[in-house]
Amino acid sequence: MGTEYRVMGLFTDENRAVSAIEAIEDSPWPLRRVHSPVPSHKISDALGLKKSKVGYFTLAGGIAGFFAGFLLAAFTASQWNLVVSGKPVIALVPFFIVGFEFTILFAVFGNVAGLIHQMQLPEFTGLEEYDPRCSGEHFGILAACKADDLEGLKTFFQTRGGEINIFSEEQEPP
Amino acid sequence: MTELTFAKIDQTVLDTLKPPDRTYWLTVGILFAGALAGAGCWIYQILTGIGVAGMNNPVAWGTYLINFVFWVGIAHSGTLISAILHLLRAGWRNPIARAAETMTVFAVCIAGLFPFIHLGRVWLVFYMLPIPNQRNLWQNFQSPLMFDVVAISTYLTVSSLFWYTGMLPDLAVVRDRATGIRKKIFTVISLGWTGAHEQWRHYARGYLFFAALATPLVISVHSVVSWDFALAVVPGWHTTIFAPYFVAGAIHSGLAMVLTLMIPIRKLFHYEKIITIEVLESVAKTIIFTGLIVGFAYGTEFFIAWYSQNPVEMAIFKYRPTGDYALGFWIMVVCNTIIPLLFFFKKIRTTIFWLFGISIFVNIGMWYERFVIIITSVSRDFIPHAWGLYSPTIIEFGIMLGAFCLFFFFFLLFVKHLPSVSMTEMKETVDQGAGHGD
Structure with a gap:
């Protein structure tokens, strides 16, 4: 020994x-x-x-978030069968705002996941x-x-x- | 800050976590009672109906939404200080960043309550969530109210995570000097942080990304709040200036609240060497800047109403300074744009009495700004026979008082149980070390 x-x-x-x-x-x-x-x-x-490679997690989260937000808005809109005033069901401008907010949210989730993964926390x-x-x-x-x-x-x-x-x-x- | 050492910083902050005296618990108890009174008013409203509030036809948006916008605004300067000033490398933010971030988290929580209160039948709140349902009804994301649900919940989540991540090294400092049950608790919540070089390497990078993401978020959130109004075809609301106007106003009110909170804490916790008069002076200078932007926005609204020659717009902007709510309008103008100009005098912006007093005036002025925007526009809509007046009832005042008590209750609990000044970021202002986000 x-x-x-x-x-x-x-x-x-x-x-x-x-x-x-x-x-x-x-x-x-x-x-x-x-x-x-x-x-x-x-x-x-x-x-x-x-x-650090944390940024890759953040980037991946942000990209996933944009599509998640935009597609969520598009999905809920497509469930409405009543077309109002001939407006597009998939409206780019308002749905971009939802996509933007989800980009930030998921990028932060990615950032936190990246930190946890890279720093290997919690670790006592x-x-x-x-x-x-x-x-x-x-x-x-x-x-x-x-x-x-x-x-x-x-x-x-x-x-x-x-x-x-x-x-x-x-x-x-x- | 040259007199400060790492040890002095730790000692000053850790001293604030010593067991509090009776006065503290008495104050906490009074605030809790105030919060309970507010909860009681809300329960009474739920049991009786939304009619117990002063809202009517046409004024269907009352103090609940005024308070919602007010508290979201208060939340904004926390992110300005913790994220935007971090990216700009403004060293004076470090002593107040933690308290401002905490203020953000609690203020968003309080703000988030008000739409629920305003709903009346609060148990139907799940209608706003995109979950599969038998009604075959899905949310319409073309509505700014749905933008708001997404934006506010994102803001609460992001600011809470930012707050906790920023506190991680400080939680380890407390852990390393604590004993007994407190040591066990802080060991768990500090997640085993040791300040190892591998941890700092990722942490500094992650913190920088947090700041970079929180910056556009904070601007978008209050822009979205402003679109709750601006996207409605209501005179006085339907204007493109609303987003920057609201963002500037939010930061203006938030900075004032930072002064309102930090000045008593500085005195009670002997933070004079950490939160120096220069730090408070820098906040006051920023208030001059935001106050001027807000004043410019007020003027622009009147100018555009005249320049457009739109009779409805001109009528509403004539009504605001001369009509039923003229007192509120002039309180708004004086408190938000005239009184903060006193900070141009160095003597005033370096005197605690004036700093605290003016911050209170700005808080009052910013509450009235939301009152004037919301109430005057809906009370005098397009059709004169549909005009009406609004005044809050005792129930609404009770809920408002409860919200303020709840905010200060949370804040008071925070300052005695968690580090209210970031020790790590303060140490970075002393010679050694670099920046969090470098």
Whole structure:
């Protein structure tokens, strides 16, 4: 049985956190996660994050919504057998308004579905290796190491001005 | 905002969630009693019939629809502040965005009640829903009233989801500092948010889309409300200016309500360093702008009535400032367009007393605007022998009072149980971090 340690370096300064991220990517310790109290461009750039795909869900929702709204209005109109004043049964202008409102509604549903899918929420197991200070004023960098590397990783964070929180995890032998 | 740190922001906001004192619960109790009184009036109306209201022939639209338009209008500035100003990167919105969004959600809920109340036989409300039925009757989506059903329910759904999504990181902040049952509740409602970089990556993008979708929605919703009137061939209503006029008026009233709500909260919760006088001043400046648009719209209506030389239009616009409801008209003009001009003076727009006082006047003026638009036009239609007058009854006043009490009841519960200022967005205004939607 080997124990893998997860060490979180906690920084109150965003720039120090960013330099620690950049340094750890050149180190033997794998970076697991970064937590921050606010969204940060600097951290995104340091991690080389790609653009989120949430927008595709939003777009799909919006397109589906327009047709749902327009076709709903067209369907209810087509159920009326009495033609009033010779006006078109499928009236483009008013039904476009219904289509527009449904576009927004379904795009938002798509957006929420995209967020839930991409962020994988709700997900409570992430709280097991999480420091509550990360929602306050600390930027947390979680890295993994073996038992014999633990001191090295702790020193790595401490020399960069970070505080330490250690989580351990029992691992099955290969 | 330079004195603020992340820790101070958290502390100031979390202090507001400490157990409230007796005065708070007493106020909540009084408001709840007011809401119950309103519910009692509605029940009485249901049991007795819609005749207990002052509506008659020809004035078939009374305070219920005045209040409907008023509350939809109040709702609008929440989305202006949370979505439009977010897209415009106006930093002063951050301290008041959460409260304004909450105001939106509750105001739409209150607004949504009034069409039900106005229906009389409220149990037949399902006639408005497109569901298969034995009557072989389907909704006619050519009617602006059906646009309204779709628009208002969309607006309520979208603004509620926007509100909750925006609050997610803050719910995690409360969770991380709570104990006992509160911790359990906030653990569930924060959905396990940890602020991990993968979460922020998607969240920031999703929030931006929320704002981008809410912006056209907010403009469309009050345009649709205006078409309830403008698509009817009634003098004073049948005009193309109604959509922008209503949208500007909605934002005008909503911003005034933001001041009315935020000024007491700022004092009671010691938010002076977060909701600074500069933030309130920015709201006041925006009120000048919306007030000028509203004033311009009032003038344009009179000009077009004269320019068209349409005798019916000219008659209604002569009737408004000089007829039976002239007092309401002049309250509307003075409160909405003249009094807000006082905000041109820096001394006035930076003094709490004046900010609060003028916001109350604008609220009153905007209620009267809806009164004047709705009542004067239907009371003096085309045919003189069908003219009639309207005055609200005690039942209508009771329901109106109940609606105001219900709104403040919800808001008071919110400010003591959920973070009333967005801690995350406030932190973004401090040096570190970027924007939600970048």
